Amino acid sequence: MDTIIExxxxxRKFNAFTAVDSVSFSVKKxxxxxxxxxxGAGKTTTINMLCTLLRPTSGEAFVSCxxxxxxxxxVRSEIGIIFQDPSLDxxxxxxxxxxxxxxxxxxxxxxxxxxxxxxLNLVELYDRRKEFVRKYSGGMKRRLEIARGLLHQPKxxxxxxxxxxxxxxxxxxxxEYILKMRQEHGLSIFMTTHYxxxxxxxxxxxxxxxxxIVDLDSPSALKAKYGETSLEGVFLKVTxxxxxxxxxxxxxxxxxxxx
Amino acid sequence: xxxxxxxYILWLRDLKRYWYDKPRILASLGQPLLFxxxxxxxxxxxxxxxxxxxFSEFIFPGIITMTVLFTSIFSAISIVWxxxxxxxxxxxxxPISRWSIVVGKALGGxxxxxxxxxLMLALAPLVGVKLTPLIVxxxxxxxxxxxxAVSALGIVIAARMKEMEGFQMVVNFLIMPLFFLxxxxxxxxxxxxxxxxxxxxxxxxxxxxLLRGFMLKINAFPMILNFSVIVGFCLVMMAIAxxxxxxxx
Numbered sequence: 001m002d003t004i005i006e007x008x009x010x011x012r013k014f015n016a017f018t019a020v021d022s023v024s025f026s027v028k029k030x031x032x033x034x035x036x037x038x039x040g041a042g043k044t045t046t047i048n049m050l051c052t053l054l055r056p057t058s059g060e061a062f063v064s065c066x067x068x069x070x071x072x073x074x075v076r077s078e079i080g081i082i083f084q085d086p087s088l089d090x091x092x093x094x095x096x097x098x099x100x101x102x103x104x105x106x107x108x109x110x111x112x113x114x115x116x117x118x119x120l121n122l123v124e125l126y127d128r129r130k131e132f133v134r135k136y137s138g139g140m141k142r143r144l145e146i147a148r149g150l151l152h153q154p155k156x157x158x159x160x161x162x163x164x165x166x167x168x169x170x171x172x173x174x175x176e177y178i179l180k181m182r183q184e185h186g187l188s189i190f191m192t193t194h195y196x197x198x199x200x201x202x203x204x205x206x207x208x209x210x211x212x213i214v215d216l217d218s219p220s221a222l223k224a225k226y227g228e229t230s231l232e233g234v235f236l237k238v239t240x241x242x243x244x245x246x247x248x249x250x251x252x253x254x255x256x257x258x259x
Numbered sequence: 260x261x262x263x264x265x266x267y268i269l270w271l272r273d274l275k276r277y278w279y280d281k282p283r284i285l286a287s288l289g290q291p292l293l294f295x296x297x298x299x300x301x302x303x304x305x306x307x308x309x310x311x312x313x314f315s316e317f318i319f320p321g322i323i324t325m326t327v328l329f330t331s332i333f334s335a336i337s338i339v340w341x342x343x344x345x346x347x348x349x350x351x352x353x354p355i356s357r358w359s360i361v362v363g364k365a366l367g368g369x370x371x372x373x374x375x376x377x378l379m380l381a382l383a384p385l386v387g388v389k390l391t392p393l394i395v396x397x398x399x400x401x402x403x404x405x406x407x408a409v410s411a412l413g414i415v416i417a418a419r420m421k422e423m424e425g426f427q428m429v430v431n432f433l434i435m436p437l438f439f440l441x442x443x444x445x446x447x448x449x450x451x452x453x454x455x456x457x458x459x460x461x462x463x464x465x466x467x468x469l470l471r472g473f474m475l476k477i478n479a480f481p482m483i484l485n486f487s488v489i490v491g492f493c494l495v496m497m498a499i500a501x502x503x504x505x506x507x508x
Contacts, residue, residue: 051352077354087345091276103268104353106261132279148349 004029004156004188005050010059012045019045021211022059027190030182034202035192036235042211043192044084047158050190051081064155077105080154082146084161090134094125094144097133098151105152119147122177123170139165146174150181159191163198175201196231205231209239265355266363273334273367277374284375287330291379295322295386298444308446309477315386320470321443323379323398324405328463330375331406332434334368335413339420357504361414365497368413369406376402388474397473404489405466411496418503441467447479462492 005027012020020042027033035043048054050061052072060067066074088097095116102112120126123143133141142165149157157178163171181187191202199205199219206216215222215238219231226237277284299315306314341347350360380398383390416429440454441463450458458464469485472478478485 053348053351073354073356076352079352081352083345083348085345087347087349089272089276089341089346089349090344091279092272096275100268100272101349101353104265104350104355106264106354 002029003027004031004064005033005190006060006062006065007050008060010046010049010061011057012042012049012054013057018211020049023208023211023213024059025206025213025216027188029188030186031204032182032189032191032202034199034205035190035208036194036196036199036205036231037192037208038194038239041208043208044160045211046208047081047160047190047192051079051158052076078154079156079158080149080152081158082149082160082162084164086141086145088133088141088145088148090132090136093130093132094120094136095129097144098148101148101151107152115151115153119151122150123147123174139167139170142166143170143174150177153181153185154187155185156188156190159189161193162191163193163195196235199231207235207238214238261354262356262359265353265359266366269350269360269363270367270370273364273371277371284378287333287375288326288378290329291322291326294325294444295319295379295382299386312475312477313387316388316475317446317471318444319383319386319388320398320474321441321467323376323402324441324443324463324467324470325438326379327372327376327402327406328409328434328438330372331368331409332413334371335364335410336417336420336426336429338364338414338417339423339426342421343423358501361411361497361500361504364414365407365410365500368410369403372406372410373399373402376406383474394474398470401466401469401473404486404493405463405469408462408466408489408493408496411493411500414500415496415503418500437461437463440464442479443467462488465489
C-alpha cells in the first residue's frame with residue numbers, strides 16, 4: 001500500500017454547524033500534504049478526526065489502512081501529533097514530559113534513554129531539561145512539544161499550524177530534521193497552515209474553506225492553473241477573499257525550496 | 260499487558276506531581292488538623308462516647324476519611340485542568356485504552372490520598388488512639404477503598420465538567436454534604452429521623468464507619484455492610500467513569 005491516509009466523504013457536524021463537509025482525499029507515503037485555509041475552515045476538526053480525538057458524523061477515514069473509528073489504538077500507535085495549543089504537563093519537568101510520552105508509546109527504556117537527549121538537543125532544550133515546564137516561555141514550550149511529537153518516530157506526523165511561536169532559526173532547524181526523517185524513515189506529514197510560505201513546502205495542498213476542499217494539487221500546479229505567481233493569489237481567486245497571514249517569513253521559505 | 264503498563268505510567272505521573280508539590284502536601288493537612296485539634300478539643304468535655312471514647316478519638320477516623328475524601332476528589336478533578344491545559348489530549352491520542360486512563364487516574368489519586376491519610380494516621384498517639392500493626396494495615400486498606408470510590412466519583416464528575424467554573428458548585432453541593440452527612444463528626448445513633456435517613460443515603464457514612472470499626476472497634480453498621488457499600492459504590496462509579504470516557508469525543 002502506498003497511501004498513509006485515505007479519507008472518503010468525511011463529515012463532522014456540531015449541532016447545525018457543519019465544520020467539515022464531505023471531504024475526500026488521500027495522502028501518499030512520504031508525502032508532505034497540506035491543508036491550507038483560514039481560521040475556522042475545518043482544518044483542526046479534520047486533524048482531530050484523523051488522530052481519533054473526534055468521531056466523524058459520517059464518512060470514513062483510514063490511517064495506515066486502519067479505520068480511525070474501529071481501530072483507534074492501531075491508528076494512535078502510528079502517528080505523532082504536534083497540536084496547535086499546548087498539551088504539556090507544566091507541573092513536570094521537560095524531561096519528565098518526554099519520558100512519560102515515550103512510555104505511553106511503549107518505547108523501551110533503552111530507546112527512551114537514547115531518544116530523549118536526541119530530541120532535546122534538536123530543539124536546544126537539553127540544558128534546561130530539568131526545569132519545570134511552567135517556567136518555560138511560550139516558544140520553549142512549543143519546541144518541547146515538537147520534540148515530543150517526534151520522540152517515538154511516528155510514521156505519520158500531524159502538524160497543526162507548526163510554525164506558530166517559533167523563531168526562524170528553530171524553524172529551519174526543525175524542518176531540516178523532519179525532512180531528514182522523511183528521507184531516512186519515509187515519514188509522511190499532514191500539516192495545516194494559514195501561512196502561504198509554509199504551504200509552499202508541501203508536495204500537495206488542499207485548499208479548504210467552509211469545511212470543503214475547493215481545490216487540491218501541487219503548489220506549482222495550483223499557481224499555473226490560476227495564472228498566479230503566489231499561493232496567496234491562488235487562494236484569493238479560489239475563495240474570493242484574502243487569507244490572514246504574517247509577512248516577513250520569506251527567507252526560511254527560500255531555504256526550504258532550495259534544491 | 261499494554262494496559263497495565265499504561266495504568267502504571269499514569270499512576271506514576273500523579274505520584275511525581277504530588278512529590279514535586281511539597282507545599283501542597285502540608286497545606287492540604289491544615290484543615291483536617293483544625294478539625295481534629297480545635298474542634299476535637301473544644302467539644303470533648305460535652306461529648307459522651309461509647310466505651311469512654313473522647314471526642315477527638317471519636318472523630319479521628321472521620322478526619323482521616325475527610326483527608327482522603329478531599330485529596331482524592333481534587334486529584335480526580337484535575338482531569339478538568341488537564342483538559343483545559345491540553346494535556347488530556349496527549350493522553351487521549353496515545354495508543355492506550357480508555358479504561359486504562361480511568362483506572363490509572365483513579366489509582367494515582369487514591370495512592371496520593373492514602374499517603375495523605377497516613378500522615379494523619381501518624382498523629383494517632385497525639386489523639387490517644389492506639390495503633391497496632393493490624394489496625395494500621397486494615398485502616399490503610401479501608402482508606403484505599405474509600406479513596407478509590409471517591410476518585411471514581413470525581414472522574415465521573417470531571418468527564419462531564421468542561422470548565423473549572425463548575426468546581427465550586429461541586430464542592431458546595433456534593434463534597435461538603437458528603438462529608439457532613441457521613442457521621443465523621445457526630446454519632447449516628449441520636450439523630451432525628453430526617454437526618455438519620457440522609458446519613459444512611461451518604462455512601463461515605465459507611466466508609467467512616469468502616470474506619471471507626473477498624474480503629475476504635477465501635478460500629479453503627481455491620482462491617483460487612485460497610486465494606487459492601489464502599490466496594491459496590493466504587494465499582495458502579497468506575498463503570499460509569501469508563502463508560503463516559505469511552506463516550507467522550
